[in-house]
Amino acid sequence: MRPPFRLGIPVLAGLFATAAPALEFALPTQGDTVVGEAFVVTPTPDNTLFDLARYFDTGALDITLSNPRLDPWVPGADQRVIIPTEYILPPKPWRGIVVNIPQRRLFYFPPKTARRPATVITFPVSIAREGWSTPLGTTRVIGKYKDPAWIVPRSIKAEHEAGGEPFPDYFPPGVDNPMGMLAIQTGFRGIFIHGTNKPWGLGLRQSHGCLHLYPEDAVQLFGQVAAGLPVRIENHPLVVGIRHGGVVMARYPGVSEYPAAPVGLDALRALIAALPPRAGLPEELDWARAKTLLGSGSALPVPLAVGSPLPARRLADAPARPYTHPPYGSDANQASPPVRPGSAAGTD
Numbered sequence: 001m002r003p004p005f006r007l008g009i010p011v012l013a014g015l016f017a018t019a020a021p022a023l024e025f026a027l028p029t030q031g032d033t034v035v036g037e038a039f040v041v042t043p044t045p046d047n048t049l050f051d052l053a054r055y056f057d058t059g060a061l062d063i064t065l066s067n068p069r070l071d072p073w074v075p076g077a078d079q080r081v082i083i084p085t086e087y088i089l090p091p092k093p094w095r096g097i098v099v100n101i102p103q104r105r106l107f108y109f110p111p112k113t114a115r116r117p118a119t120v121i122t123f124p125v126s127i128a129r130e131g132w133s134t135p136l137g138t139t140r141v142i143g144k145y146k147d148p149a150w151i152v153p154r155s156i157k158a159e160h161e162a163g164g165e166p167f168p169d170y171f172p173p174g175v176d177n178p179m180g181m182l183a184i185q186t187g188f189r190g191i192f193i194h195g196t197n198k199p200w201g202l203g204l205r206q207s208h209g210c211l212h213l214y215p216e217d218a219v220q221l222f223g224q225v226a227a228g229l230p231v232r233i234e235n236h237p238l239v240v241g242i243r244h245g246g247v248v249m250a251r252y253p254g255v256s257e258y259p260a261a262p263v264g265l266d267a268l269r270a271l272i273a274a275l276p277p278r279a280g281l282p283e284e285l286d287w288a289r290a291k292t293l294l295g296s297g298s299a300l301p302v303p304l305a306v307g308s309p310l311p312a313r314r315l316a317d318a319p320a321r322p323y324t325h326p327p328y329g330s331d332a333n334q335a336s337p338p339v340r341p342g343s344a345a346g347t348d
Contacts, residue, residue: 033241059124059203088241096230102252126212133257139187147173216337248301
């Protein structure tokens with residue numbers, strides 16, 4: 001996506017009272033590289049998996065991979081839904097913004113201060129649609145803009161019109177702008193991290209190279225980053241980490257626009273060998289389980305120790321939290337942050 005035609009002024013972090021809180025975790029210690037915990041909810045029948053994904057700040061890919069037996073639009077009554085808010089962190093250095101394209105996830109590592117311990121804030125992102133891609137490598141934040149406008153590149157206009165969708169030449173600032181209401185410009189030409197006017201597809205392949213955020217997440221990130229912040233874009237469909245001293249792995253769908261990343265057993269062994277030394281590592285790993293996961297995929301970190309329970313089995317025994325908030329309304333499918341369900345003031 002090319003830079004917008006009209007750029008406004010930086011927005012204050014608290015501009016929207018409706019911004020939902022981001023997922024922020026203390027950075028793990030003692031060698032662990034996993035943050036968060038997955039849990040289970042039982043939603044009311046009128047909620048979709050996408051309502052739950054947005055409320056709990058995960059993405060469409062994560063929640064559908066974690067609940068493969070459920071219809072994402074009509075999960076059904078009394079269903080147990082896994083909320084996959086558990087993440088393997090990217091390789092170090094843990095600094096600035098790091099995005100793993102296949103994981104569809106952005107990690108922001110705020111500077112540690114005397115008043116703020118070392119933490120990570122993570123957001124789901126949409127990535128480039130088929131035939132497009134985001135550059136890999138390192139760059140920096142070079143600007144922040146409120147209420148951008150967008151002159152549509154000819155290539156994007158032609159693509160939409162070839163599919164039978166009339167597309168304007170220009171989008172003014174506002175809730176219908178595909179760039180959202182807040183945009184963070186990177187040093188990659190034409191690549192922004194920005195909100196979106198189509199948040200229900202967040203976590204899927206939607207953009208022409210930019211990285212889309214839920215509008216409320218754009219507010220959270222926009223208020224914290226500054227020009228000069230390092231940005232790293234990576235392509236890791238296979239990730240490994242350490243949780244409680246044991247090896248875990250996750251496998252995300254590869255993105256065909258990038259050179260094929262190795263995802264076989266040899267690649268997994270190499271990634272495990274590169275992990276930092278750890279205490280209590282089981283001597284025997286379940287390579288049959290690993291081979292199955294390499295072929296099927298998993299959004300949740302899966303332990304590889306022989307005899308360790310799979311996430312679905314472990315969560316089957318966990319108590320479920322009732323989710324009684326109403327679904328997001330149709331007015332939430334635009335670029336402005338919605339009122340969070342169940343919150344009279346917009347936050348809870």
